[in-house]
Amino acid sequence: MTVCFEDVTVGDDVPKLDKGPIMDIELVRYAGAVGDFNPIHTVPKVAQFVGLEGIIAHGMMIMAYAGQMLTAWAGPNSMRRFKARFSGMTRPGEAVVCQASVLELFEEDGEARASGRFTVKGKDDASLKLKGEFTVALPRRSR
Template identity: 55%
Template sequence: MDLPTKKYPVTRADLVRYAGASGDFNPIHWNERFATKVGLPGVIAHGMLTMALVGRAVTEWAGAPDAVLDFSVRFSRPVPVPDDESGTEIEVSAQVKNTTEEGHTVLAITAVCGGEKVLSQARATVRTSRLGK
């Protein structure tokens, strides 16, 4: 079973807000010259911001934050954020993979930006009774 795809915009303004909230002011998240000098395609989103957006999708699918029992990802690609009004978009989808002995639902999650997978081995376990409500 596939869950409905969720889409989340990410702009440079979002990166500034996240940096302020998290305290992560690494210049790869705001300085184009620095980001390209260290080999990145440009300014990139914070990995934990990307993970948080995927976590938001899981929470929305599960119906409540307390319905998410386990959530993990591996970062596989950076999320470049152009310096324009549109920024970029992270598209999150998931498939129900199985049900545990306890009756919980295991989700295999895919996060894509610009046609590229940005996370690997993304998984969540949620209370089945809350899924889709």
């Protein structure tokens, strides 16, 4: 069940989402799904050659996880704005935690909306993978 606007308070945390550990093959699968075959995500030799010490996950795959957390909470097609800054690399074998909290509740374009910030961090070392801002439209409780 997704949340209703009336049930949300500024400062609320969105239910967090655990992902991973991320397997090498998931990077290959995501590369095919998105069509981004930059070899730094799938070919260890290239990643080494450009100084990355091994393949790294697509930042967009990690952002997708944050999107899963937010739409699980706010509902399908609820996203109005979604922005991420990629801060750290995610490597195969790592597990990550997505977290978000609500900073503002408002009306815009005839919709009830919530905006806030989110992070994705490494589960073991709390290293920041990405942080960002979101705005979602929330359903109103039927009267």
